[in-house]
Amino acid sequence: MVKAEEKVLSVEEPREISSGWEPNILAFACHYCAFAAADLAGVMRLSYPPTVKVIRLPCTGKLDYIHILHAFERGVDGAFVAG
C-alpha cells in the first residue's frame, strides 16, 4: 500500500507557471491585531495586490481546518493566517 503522504507529495510537484500568473491568497486576520494592522496599512496608503482577500475573524482561534480546506477547494493558492 502506498502511504498517503507519498502520493500527496507527488500531487504537489511544482508545475510550470504561466507568465502573468498571480496567486490568489486568502488572509484570515484577527480583528484585534492583524486586521487592525491591515487597516493601518490602508490609512498609510500602503498597497497590496488585488489577488489578496482579507477575511476578518473575531480571533484566529476561530479558524478551523475546514475553513482552510474550503478555501483550497474553491481555488485559492495560499492561505495566510495572521493573529
Added chain:
Amino acid sequence: MIIGKQKPFEEIWDMIKNFKKVLVFGCNTCVAICHAGGGKEAEILASMLRMRASLEGVEIEVKHAAIERHCEPEFFEPVMDNVRTSDMVLSLACGVGVNFLSERIGNIPVYPGINTEFYGAVPKAGIFTELCAGCGDCILHLTGGICPIARCAKSLMNGPCGGTNNGKCEISQDVDCAWYLILERMKKLGILEKMFEIQPLRDWSTGMYGGPRRIILDHIEEVEAQEERKGS
C-alpha cells in the same frame, strides 16, 4: 470507549474512487473523542476527497453527515432516506457501526474509513491507551485493577514472565510490564500475598475465541414485546 484511527488517505481514496455519490458518515460518540470519525473529521475528509477527485479529473459528489451513534437503530431512522441517496457510504464509525449499517441499508456498500483499534482510555488529550480486551470473565479483583489480558503482551495469568525488565515489557522499552504494575499495585493495597496464588487454566471461550457473543436481557425484551403488542 472504542478507539479508532483513520485509515491512510490513499486507501480511502481507492475505496471511493469508482463511485459517483459518496457519503462520508461520521459517528459522534467514541470515534469523535479520538478525533478519528466524528462529524468534524467527516467534514474534513469529505473536503479532501473532493479536492482529490478534482485533481484526478473525476466527478464524484462527496457529502458528509454524522449522527450521535451508529450502533443503535433509533439514531438512523431520521436520516436513513438521505443516506440511501448515496451509492456508497464511507463510514467513520467503529467496525460495529459499519456492520450494523451494512445490515440495514440495503444494496448500498458501507466501507470502513477508520481502523477500529481497541477499548481504551484517554489519560491525556491526544493519548489513547488500551486497558481492557472484553474477555467476558473479568479478573481485575485478582490483579489490583490492572488487566493482564489487555496489558501484558502475552496475556499471562500468572506473571511476570522472565522478560520483565525494570518495569518494562520485553517487547519494548516503551511498554510497561503489566505484571510489574500489578505487583506494585498489590503492594500498595497490602494484598501482595494474592500475587502468589496460582491462577488456574482459563476458559478463553468467554471471549471472542468462543465465537460471536450475544447478551439478551429477558425482562427488557419482554417489556419491548408488550409495547409492540399494545401498539399493534
